[in-house]
Amino acid sequence: xxxxxxxxxxxxxxxxxxxxxxxxxxxxxxxxxxxxRSKNTASVMAAKFVEAGVLGRTTTGRLTAPRQNPACKLxxxxxxxxxxxxxxxxxxxxTLSLDEYLVTRxxxxxxxxxxxxxxxxxxxxxxxxxxxxxxRTPRNGDIVIACVDSAWTMKYFFxxxxxxxxxxxxxxxxxxxxxxxxxxxxxxSGVIRxxx
Amino acid sequence: xxxxxxxxxxxxxxxxxxxxxxxxxxxxxxxxxxxxRSKNTASVMAAKFVEAGVLGRTTTGRLTAPRQNPACKLxxxxxxxxxxxxxxxxxxxxTLSLDEYLVTRxxxxxxxxxxxxxxxxxxxxxxxxxxxxxxRTPRNGDIVIACVDSAWTMKYFFxxxxxxxxxxxxxxxxxxxxxxxxxxxxxxSGVIRxxx
DNA sequence: CGTGATACAGAACAAACGTTCTATACTGTG
DNA sequence: CACAGTATAGAACGTTTGTTCTGTATCACG
Numbered sequence: 342x343x344x345x346x347x348x349x350x351x352x353x354x355x356x357x358x359x360x361x362x363x364x365x366x367x368x369x370x371x372x373x374x375x376x377x378r379s380k381n382t383a384s385v386m387a388a389k390f391v392e393a394g395v396l397g398r399t400t401t402g403r404l405t406a407p408r409q410n411p412a413c414k415l416x417x418x419x420x421x422x423x424x425x426x427x428x429x430x431x432x433x434x435x436t437l438s439l440d441e442y443l444v445t446r447x448x449x450x451x452x453x454x455x456x457x458x459x460x461x462x463x464x465x466x467x468x469x470x471x472x473x474x475x476x477r478t479p480r481n482g483d484i485v486i487a488c489v490d491s492a493w494t495m496k497y498f499f500x501x502x503x504x505x506x507x508x509x510x511x512x513x514x515x516x517x518x519x520x521x522x523x524x525x526x527x528x529x530s531g532v533i534r535x536x537x
Numbered sequence: 538x539x540x541x542x543x544x545x546x547x548x549x550x551x552x553x554x555x556x557x558x559x560x561x562x563x564x565x566x567x568x569x570x571x572x573x574r575s576k577n578t579a580s581v582m583a584a585k586f587v588e589a590g591v592l593g594r595t596t597t598g599r600l601t602a603p604r605q606n607p608a609c610k611l612x613x614x615x616x617x618x619x620x621x622x623x624x625x626x627x628x629x630x631x632t633l634s635l636d637e638y639l640v641t642r643x644x645x646x647x648x649x650x651x652x653x654x655x656x657x658x659x660x661x662x663x664x665x666x667x668x669x670x671x672x673r674t675p676r677n678g679d680i681v682i683a684c685v686d687s688a689w690t691m692k693y694f695f696x697x698x699x700x701x702x703x704x705x706x707x708x709x710x711x712x713x714x715x716x717x718x719x720x721x722x723x724x725x726s727g728v729i730r731x732x733x
Numbered sequence: 734c735g736t737g738a739t740a741c742a743g744a745a746c747a748a749a750c751g752t753t754c755t756a757t758a759c760t761g762t763g
Numbered sequence: 764c765a766c767a768g769t770a771t772a773g774a775a776c777g778t779t780t781g782t783t784c785t786g787t788a789t790c791a792c793g
Contacts, residue, residue: 439640442731464730533635533729533730534727535727536726537724537725
């Protein structure tokens, strides 16, 4: 058996350890995991695992679990027309965690439950959850959470020569041109809706 | 200031560290985090954090991040009207990972890119991504991915005395009453849209 | 058989890490 | 002021952890 495949077949074992314990194994634990008694062997394995992205390292060399929880990697399909792959033929290569996909700055991102139908023409329904990223400069056409005239609201953001205007995505409501101070608290970076 | 509140106000800082580094801080790092120079102080703090569930420990006493990967835990806010908490006052108590929120069976869930506007009145736009859960029995009103008359489609699912019908969420399209075999490949369990 | 590559055992080593002890500064209370 | 409680500094200590070195066993190849 080639060394490469030896490492490959060991990766799932490491992943299971991480899944079970919520942290990376130590070299000693790697020894136990693979029934070897040499920390040298474990050290070499660990290097492979780090190289493969299965494990990480602290600045001081300690082994750490990778940043993403690999349990929630989802397979991505091109479109409905492409049909479904069978479970047997699937690999986890083209996968993506939702967190990874939608959230670039976790520490600056919030989830916000949507009330009202002011953005319904943008496909944002009451009961949806929006991801709001703070500290980002809004661009024309972005959907923002703003505090205008001391009231919170979610609207399209536009800025032109005449100033800033906030447009709803619903003809029932009117465009707002903030008279006093406008505080854009965050930019809506994603929409999620839980069905079923 | 009481000791309790001292610990409380420090919890968010620890959480942010875990968020940023994907692992627990060491005692030395706790010292740096709170501008203290004593590992004794850090040790006492660490004990409090463990007690509060903010951190965990290995069997050998090393500090660890809590079992759930908090890397992508997002703060949840009630609604727009509630406003934004300041970073200082935030705790990570009411948080949720997107994966955790949307996906109950990762191994049976797929992501599918939406093409076309047949479900636009349901707030599902072209370019959105839907989460499809396989092996679930569709209920009336569920959105399903189905293979009807050898073509893939996404539609509302209804079943009544006259059989099954598949309705689009767009008046431009017609309701389908599958003549031949109907294969419901999966039920749409979520919708996500990446903006910005 | 000889050679080289690989995997492993075992030990020694240094750095990192958490615990514990002693001492000092600050607080509030009587 | 005396006293107690708490937070902190600083150092010593033992354990854990990853690295490195030496040596052995196995296997493929010529």
